[in-house]
Amino acid sequence: xxxxxxxxxxxxxxxxxxxxxxxxxxxxxxxxxxxxxxxxxxxxxxxxxxxxxxxxxxxxxxxxxxxxxxxxxxxxxxxxxxxxxxxxxxxxxxxxxxxxxxxxxxxxxxxxxxxxxxxxxxxxxxxxxxxxxx
Numbered sequence: 001x002x003x004x005x006x007x008x009x010x011x012x013x014x015x016x017x018x019x020x021x022x023x024x025x026x027x028x029x030x031x032x033x034x035x036x037x038x039x040x041x042x043x044x045x046x047x048x049x050x051x052x053x054x055x056x057x058x059x060x061x062x063x064x065x066x067x068x069x070x071x072x073x074x075x076x077x078x079x080x081x082x083x084x085x086x087x088x089x090x091x092x093x094x095x096x097x098x099x100x101x102x103x104x105x106x107x108x109x110x111x112x113x114x115x116x117x118x119x120x121x122x123x124x125x126x127x128x129x130x131x132x133x134x
Contacts, residue, residue: 001041004030007048011055012094012113027051061093063111073100073109084109098122099130107132 005019008028013019022028026036029049042048048055067073071082075096084097088111095111098118112118120126 001043003038004028004035004040004042004048005038007042007057008050008055009115011048011057012115013050013055015115022050058094058113060114060117061095061112062114063088063091063095065109065111067101067105067107067109069104069106072103073097084111 005016005023008014008019008022009016014022019028020038023035023038023040026034027050028035029052030040030042031047032049065084065087067084068082068087071084071087073084075083075085077083081103088095093113095113096118098110098112098121101107101109110121121128
């Protein structure tokens with residue numbers, strides 16, 4: 001069993017804080033019953049809907065890419081420069097780069113849909129050391 005807001009966030013729908021607000025606003029239903037208070041737990045097989053739309057739970061995916069030179073560490077670029085997503089090829093899963101490297105820098109870049117891991121790697125409070133050689 002896991003807290004409802006955590007499951008919604010893990011599904012990539014929104015952040016955990018935003019999920020808490022959605023619950024408090026009465027916009028979330030579990031097994032077709034509205035949940036409007038925090039602390040509600042869900043398990044495997046529960047049907048979760050936000051504003052009537054079913055939440056699709058994803059398996060966590062982890063990919064590693066040696067970022068090529070002259071690519072943007074972003075999902076899209078308004079200047080139509082190559083992005084790291086172009087280097088991943090055709091993958092059907094929704095993943096995001098964890099961190100960024102400069103346009104003209106090469107190096108290892110992690111991609112995942114695991115928001116909890118991303119937060120632990122990037123948020124300063126976790127004090128994860130990073131080494132850059134440029």
